[in-house]
Amino acid sequence: MEPTENFNKSKRWLILSSSTLIVSMLIGIQYESNGSDWPLKIENGESINEVILLAVVYFLFQYLLFWGIQNSSIKNKIQYKLDYFSTISISWISIFIYLTKWKDEISSKIDLIISAMSFGTIEYVSYGLASGLIAIALFMLTTIFASAKTSKLAETIVKNYLQKESELASRIEDSLINNEWVLVFNPKTKNGRKRIVFLPEGVIGDGINQNENRWRLNGQFLELVNSSGSVFSRFSYDFDKDEFEHTNDDDTLSIRSQRIIRSDKKSGRP
Known part of the structure; x- marks a missing residue:
């Protein structure tokens, strides 16, 4: 960061x-x-x-x-x-x-x-x-x-x-825990998304794997941490769109331009 x-x-x-x-x-x-x-x-x-x-x-x-x-x-x-x-x-x-x-x-x-x-x-x-x-x-x-x-x-x-x-x-933490989300982990493919569930105390329910192993808030930034403890991806929250957008920081390991969107909202973007 x-x-x-x-x-x-x-x-x-x-x-x-x-x-x-x-x-x-x-x-x-x-x-x-x-x-x-x-x-x-x-x-x-x-x-x-x-x-x-x-x-x-x-x-x-x-x-x-x-x-x-x-x-x-x-x-x-x-x-x-x-x-x-x-x-x-x-x-x-x-x-x-x-x-x-x-x-x-x-x-x-x-x-x-x-x-x-x-x-x-x-x-x-x-x-x-x-x-x-x-x-x-x-x-x-x-x-x-x-x-x-x-x-x-x-x-x-x-x-x-x-x-x-x-x-x-x-507010961001309450929204993460109380809503259903979809992680667009590969924006270039139609199937590059999955359901992800944020539970209290940094636990990930559905969607957990070695890359998205735990979650945490660093200020206003949502960070997904891998199984090695490194920041795999970092997102900023857009209050107007009610979604998270990848910060594309150099210290992150994931694919760039990822998003986390509400599963109950339609989006024209991949």
Whole structure:
């Protein structure tokens, strides 16, 4: 089973925005509007850093959200764990570099204010130092508050999603057990179908064999497991059609484009 397309898309955008922020802070980029194919060029950048930072924060939140709703079988695989933590690390490194550069800018401005002491402007110096310290404190407090709120919001969204997924899985299980089904195991032949009965606790009644030996729900996906314990076929449930369609995932062993349809419904498809 593979991560969802939305998850992969958010990862690509997060890596792109984080890498761009790192380049922008270390080398500098600015917007180029002379009609070139690539609208960014290497140069000393200014306010564009803040724009890129907002993009990093947005895609980081999106990435965390999509990771939270991935199937447990995906999150438990070591390669996806390593990919997740490396992507998160890149994003946080870019944010850390931005905060470090931002601190240097504040320090340089404070040094400039201190140099005004030679002109006897003590009041101006005091005001500038106080303003700088207040700005830093407000920025840190805002960052901590925003991080806490973002984390709480993401947790709430993921919790609501998982609850909804659990309710849908319960509906699917009830439908499997309480209705009669036909497995179209070979869509290319007229006789490539058989009656299949789903019993409680993953037991298959009629239609059981070495390939379709047991059944289970993995989130909203119906998986038929063979006698060796491997996923032989995986189906997604179409609520509108009231039938299951093969996901055609690479890790499944069965013939592609299989379906599981209600035996009391007519279908023009083979």
